[in-house]
Amino acid sequence: MSRKPWDLAFTAEAEEVAALRRIMRFHLGLWGLHDLTDGAQLCVSELVSNIITHVGPGTPATLAVSMNGTHLRIEVHDPAPRDLPTLVDADSDSEAGRGMALVDAVADRWGVLLRPDGKVVWCELATELAAPNGHVGGAGVKRAETLLSLYTADGRPREADPSRLSRAVAQEAMIDVITDFLYWLRVHGCDEEDVLDRAQMRFEALVSATAGAPCRALR
Structure with a gap:
């Protein structure tokens, strides 16, 4: 940022x-x-x-x-x-x-x-920032950025430097992450709809507790 x-x-x-x-x-x-x-x-x-x-x-x-x-x-x-x-x-x-x-x-x-x-x-x-251009958000944001660093549009691992991810590339990488997890859930016989609903509820509670900027729903 x-x-x-x-x-x-x-x-x-x-x-x-x-x-x-x-x-x-x-x-x-x-x-x-x-x-x-x-x-x-x-x-x-x-x-x-x-x-x-x-x-x-x-x-x-x-x-x-x-x-x-x-x-x-x-x-x-x-x-x-x-x-x-x-x-x-x-x-x-x-x-x-x-x-x-x-x-x-x-x-x-x-x-x-x-x-x-x-x-x-x-x-x-x-601040709670680890770097001047970093993000505040605690362990959850750090885990997400670490995971994003492993994804690119062509699926190959990239250098683990989240600060270099543009917003467009980061969004595409996040879509890949979510898609892969949903597919993993289906392959293992889990209800991906139920998982999405529970994730949405947890996300909304987190945003409310931290008074963060509004974001779009997961679905």
């Missing part, structure tokens, strides 16, 4: 926060990182609110999102290098710094980069 960096210029206003949260949700859905949505949206809200509070409403800023290895990296750029974010203790009565305390609790790490034209406040959230 390709996860190309993207950025968006915006004006730091309270009404922009909800729109930025929706954009973040949309892109994480495209990237297959649904489980990071809540944490990423919180970080965006707090980083942008920090600009509004400490730099001022109407400040021109930029949201930049990318992958740093297997971590999701969120950056907010603004033109005020002296207005640095602060982090307060949990038992402090001060309201200032509460937002960064939330970011600190959600993110794996965060920091500030000072530049001649301003600063970048960034944070990174850990």
Whole structure:
């Protein structure tokens, strides 16, 4: 899966926060990182609110999102290098710094980069990815990709590198896999219709539990 960096210029206003949260949700859905949505949206809200509070409403800023290895990296750029974010203790009565305390609790790490034209406040959230262009899905996805690597359109084994499978080739290989298993079931006197029904039910339960993107039914 390709996860190309993207950025968006915006004006730091309270009404922009909800729109930025929706954009973040949309892109994480495209990237297959649904489980990071809540944490990423919180970080965006707090980083942008920090600009509004400490730099001022109407400040021109930029949201930049990318992958740093297997971590999701969120950056907010603004033109005020002296207005640095602060982090307060949990038992402090001060309201200032509460937002960064939330970011600190959600993110794996965060920091500030000072530049001649301003600063970048960034944070990174850990994913379950084994590689930046990999898929989240646990053991089931890994088993499927291992099996797919053994199939090609002409039936000969291919190099075990699932990342090189295009979607079209992967779909054709998956059809071969399913066809072979259905034929195996029939040869061994099993009810392939019953197996398909049970697989469909298990698949739908898995998608519901992981809040994944909708997929077409098996039949």
